[in-house]
Amino acid sequence: MLLIDCPYCEQERAEIEFTCSGEAHMQKPQNADDAQWEKFLFLRANTKGVHYERWYHVHGCGRYFNAARDTISDKFLLTYKAGLPKPELPNE
Amino acid sequence: MTRFSFPSLVRHAFGGDKGWDQQWAKPEPKASYDVIIIGAGGHGLAAAYYLAKEHNITNVAVLEKGWLGGGNTARNTTVIRSNYLYDESANLYNHALCLWEGLSQELNYNLMFSQRGVMMLAHSEHEVQLYKRHVHANRLNGVDNEWLNVEQAKDFCPPLNISPDVRYPVMGAALQRRGGTARHDGVAWGYARGASTRGVHIIENCEVLGINRHADGSVSGVETSRGTIGASKIAISAAAHSSQLMNMAGLDVPLECFTLQALVSEPVAPVFPCVIASNTVHAYISQSDKGELVIGAGTEQYVSYAQRGPLHTVEHTLAAICEMFPMFTRMKMLRNWGGCVDVTPDRSPILGKTPIQGLYLNAGWGTGGFKATPGAGHLLAHTIAKDAPHEINAPFSLSRFQTGRLIDEAAAAAVAH
Numbered sequence: 001m002l003l004i005d006c007p008y009c010e011q012e013r014a015e016i017e018f019t020c021s022g023e024a025h026m027q028k029p030q031n032a033d034d035a036q037w038e039k040f041l042f043l044r045a046n047t048k049g050v051h052y053e054r055w056y057h058v059h060g061c062g063r064y065f066n067a068a069r070d071t072i073s074d075k076f077l078l079t080y081k082a083g084l085p086k087p088e089l090p091n092e
Numbered sequence: 093m094t095r096f097s098f099p100s101l102v103r104h105a106f107g108g109d110k111g112w113d114q115q116w117a118k119p120e121p122k123a124s125y126d127v128i129i130i131g132a133g134g135h136g137l138a139a140a141y142y143l144a145k146e147h148n149i150t151n152v153a154v155l156e157k158g159w160l161g162g163g164n165t166a167r168n169t170t171v172i173r174s175n176y177l178y179d180e181s182a183n184l185y186n187h188a189l190c191l192w193e194g195l196s197q198e199l200n201y202n203l204m205f206s207q208r209g210v211m212m213l214a215h216s217e218h219e220v221q222l223y224k225r226h227v228h229a230n231r232l233n234g235v236d237n238e239w240l241n242v243e244q245a246k247d248f249c250p251p252l253n254i255s256p257d258v259r260y261p262v263m264g265a266a267l268q269r270r271g272g273t274a275r276h277d278g279v280a281w282g283y284a285r286g287a288s289t290r291g292v293h294i295i296e297n298c299e300v301l302g303i304n305r306h307a308d309g310s311v312s313g314v315e316t317s318r319g320t321i322g323a324s325k326i327a328i329s330a331a332a333h334s335s336q337l338m339n340m341a342g343l344d345v346p347l348e349c350f351t352l353q354a355l356v357s358e359p360v361a362p363v364f365p366c367v368i369a370s371n372t373v374h375a376y377i378s379q380s381d382k383g384e385l386v387i388g389a390g391t392e393q394y395v396s397y398a399q400r401g402p403l404h405t406v407e408h409t410l411a412a413i414c415e416m417f418p419m420f421t422r423m424k425m426l427r428n429w430g431g432c433v434d435v436t437p438d439r440s441p442i443l444g445k446t447p448i449q450g451l452y453l454n455a456g457w458g459t460g461g462f463k464a465t466p467g468a469g470h471l472l473a474h475t476i477a478k479d480a481p482h483e484i485n486a487p488f489s490l491s492r493f494q495t496g497r498l499i500d501e502a503a504a505a506a507v508a509h
Binding site: 001002015016019020022023034035037038039041042043044045046047048051053069071072073074 | 336344346349393397437494
């Protein structure tokens, strides 16, 4: 069970309170062609390493936030509020 | 290579079983090959076997980062079926099922292929309608599938709890009698033996670090942990690491990797006659010939390469198993593991050419790649040899995510592949 730090609740809560909503910082294209729609709808970083993703605190505050997580160890490096730019990662 | 037969078993038994050959060679990599296949799992080895057998292309190397059949081939729950909803999927998986049916004899290798039947339970009126639609669609496509009412389902699988007093009572089931299980390791070993006998090089402990290209963009070979190896045709068949390999060639792919867990119980006498899958309560179960119950859970929701998952998923699955089969409530579980499954947005695989000349992709089989092993290998070999997809795998192109011609099995069966 992962422990996830909700940046709104400012509490570390169990994974079962959350759902993961996929890769973060996806920009919906304007006046897109087929290739841009493909990129937005389907192509994903699928990073082996630090992955930026959205989480939804469905059984808590009910808000979306972003997280940086290492997909090899599943360790959360940090979480931050939705709308903020990709942050610098803290040094290990 | 010694053929396995009753006389050869007797002869070797009298020799103390000391005279068996190596089942496949372990050659050093050559400077170049006609075809390189990345990934020595069931799919990659099958592709190499069919390239040699059906297309007479034997100057082939199968490169493997770890050891042969050590990835998802060794981690799946060995279920085989072809009762998919859409025409394209039914054709694809039934092609594989037809190859499964003669495969032990063809490879001269006991795959322990057992068509014990796969029964998928319906727990709601909606699911009853959905599975009946599946049955009709399958029959139109020549795939066997039949609807069973509750009593018929109980007759087919006596341990099943059909009490109306449970949270999700069983309301009926769809049964594919030609479905079943096979020995997962045996499939990789059988194909490796068949390919190696025909001259294919299987090179383990050889991680691909880069994909080299000519000035015109076509592939020229790979950089590996054991040096540069040339090839004019390269096929990526690396399951969860297909994204990384495609990135090396400068391409993004519509894949995400999730953890999928499975577990086995202590071995017991034969008690469970078939494979049962339930989408509503998220569980599937069969009994191996060794006597272990083999149980699969659903995928996790976040991208992960950890190859391990959380306990609450396993608890959820076992709760479902115990409610469907109360006789298993006191069974002890022996082992639990996770695999890393590569999933596409429409839950159908990608099998075909890529925008790069000479580069082919076989990926995105998600939670259901094992059942397709012979078919995927057969079609990938065809695609490589002809430089064009077979009519069966043509719809499963990488370009469908741009054209929009998805094969949306996600809507049809998002879990329990």
